[in-house]
Amino acid sequence: MNQKVFVTRSSLPPYEEYVKAIKPLWESHWITNMGHFHQELEERLKGYLEVSEISLMVNGHMALELAIQAFDFPKEAEVITTPFTFVSTTHAIIRNHLRPVFCDVKIEDGTIDENKIEELITKKTVAIVPVHVYGNICQMEVIEEIAKRYNLKVIYDAAHAFGVKYKGEGIGNYGNASVFSFHATKVYNTIEGGAVTFSEHTMYEKLYNLKNFGIQGEELVTDIGANAKLNEFAAVMGLCNLKYIDKIIEERKKRYEFYWINLKEIKGIRLLSRDKQITSNYAYLPVVVEDEYGLDRDRLYACLRENGIYSRKYFYPLTADQACFGEKYKSVELVCARELSRKILVMPLYEELEMKEIRRIVNIIKNRGLENV
Numbered sequence: 001m002n003q004k005v006f007v008t009r010s011s012l013p014p015y016e017e018y019v020k021a022i023k024p025l026w027e028s029h030w031i032t033n034m035g036h037f038h039q040e041l042e043e044r045l046k047g048y049l050e051v052s053e054i055s056l057m058v059n060g061h062m063a064l065e066l067a068i069q070a071f072d073f074p075k076e077a078e079v080i081t082t083p084f085t086f087v088s089t090t091h092a093i094i095r096n097h098l099r100p101v102f103c104d105v106k107i108e109d110g111t112i113d114e115n116k117i118e119e120l121i122t123k124k125t126v127a128i129v130p131v132h133v134y135g136n137i138c139q140m141e142v143i144e145e146i147a148k149r150y151n152l153k154v155i156y157d158a159a160h161a162f163g164v165k166y167k168g169e170g171i172g173n174y175g176n177a178s179v180f181s182f183h184a185t186k187v188y189n190t191i192e193g194g195a196v197t198f199s200e201h202t203m204y205e206k207l208y209n210l211k212n213f214g215i216q217g218e219e220l221v222t223d224i225g226a227n228a229k230l231n232e233f234a235a236v237m238g239l240c241n242l243k244y245i246d247k248i249i250e251e252r253k254k255r256y257e258f259y260w261i262n263l264k265e266i267k268g269i270r271l272l273s274r275d276k277q278i279t280s281n282y283a284y285l286p287v288v289v290e291d292e293y294g295l296d297r298d299r300l301y302a303c304l305r306e307n308g309i310y311s312r313k314y315f316y317p318l319t320a321d322q323a324c325f326g327e328k329y330k331s332v333e334l335v336c337a338r339e340l341s342r343k344i345l346v347m348p349l350y351e352e353l354e355m356k357e358i359r360r361i362v363n364i365i366k367n368r369g370l371e372n373v
């Protein structure tokens with residue numbers, strides 16, 4: 001019996017290294033509330049992501065919620081966003097008492113269709129929240145030109161795009177803010193964690209305040225904030241994992257390329273387009289199961305599962321079609337997003353995934369669901 005292969009596996013530093021690194025916490029007893037390691041990790045990440053400002057958060061979702069809250073948008077204002085994402089993106093908008101206006105995506109790479117944004121803008125629109133889905137970068141120049149013309153804020157959900165560069169520059173420098181996730185399942189993790197990057201310095205104070213209940217002093221609370229502070233154990237994990245991130249991305253790249261050259265030959269299997277101006281982090285390997293393949297996506301998913309391969313239907317259903325929203329957005333025209341959602345399947349990919357397992361996966365896909373033919 002083959003071993004089970006999951007879609008991802010959390011990166012961990014050597015055990016001894018982490019244990020040694022947390023020792024000082026037993027001396028200081030300062031284990032959360034923007035301690036030494038929290039501050040050190042902010043500095044290190046500024047360097048790695050090549051951004052001027054960063055604020056660490058307890059997770060990517062709270063980073064997104066508070067990044068949106070920081071702009072003080074009027075209640076019930078509209079935010080143009082994509083439904084082809086993790087539910088967090090849509091939840092963060094709605095939990096801020098704003099209305100998501102879903103824009104279709106491009107069938108080639110899954111990112112928001114920049115040519116369909118403008119027709120969705122109304123007097124109530126205040127922001128655009130695009131997603132760099134799978135680390136595929138949105139057409140940022142076009143999006144920001146539209147935002148400038150209509151005086152809108154742009155907040156990128158960059159949860160999949162840690163370390164990705166566009167034209168040689170860290171993508172966290174684009175828009176009014178970008179949000180990263182350091183969840184255990186992402187390319188880079190702090191167990192749970194996240195960050196907001198931005199260029200306006202005043203936002204640092206604002207986010208610091210919001211992640212700490214809005215407390216300004218012992219007797220003064222100025223904002224209705226939340227508790228979104230990254231603790232010291234998580235920060236140390238982040239510092240340790242950061243030492244290995246280039247190696248991790250390098251190992252992911254080898255596996256990604258191996259999948260790519262083998263899968264691109266298979267009739268009916270389509271790989272999403274890659275932009276030559278992007279330095280990738282090889283976060284995900286999504287495949288599109290086209291009609292010509294012979295089996296539909298759900299059949300391939302089931303065949304892989306029977307062979308111990310746990311691929312994932314990221315992202316199906318669309319967030320707009322999730323049970324929590326009932327019929328509310330069912331009539332919104334999202335032709336490409338719904339098609340992609342119906343055909344997409346994300347393959348296992350992580351730095352220690354054995355090449356023989358990838359070969360096995362490729363063979364199953366090649367043989368239309370059968371391991372040996």
Ligand SMILES: *Cc1c(COP(=O)(O)O)cnc(C)c1O
Nearest residue numbers: 059060061086088159181182183
């Ligand atoms: C993971 C993820 C988030 C949420 O991040 P957490 O750290 O899990 O809270 C938000 N958006 C997208 C697209 C994600 O994949």
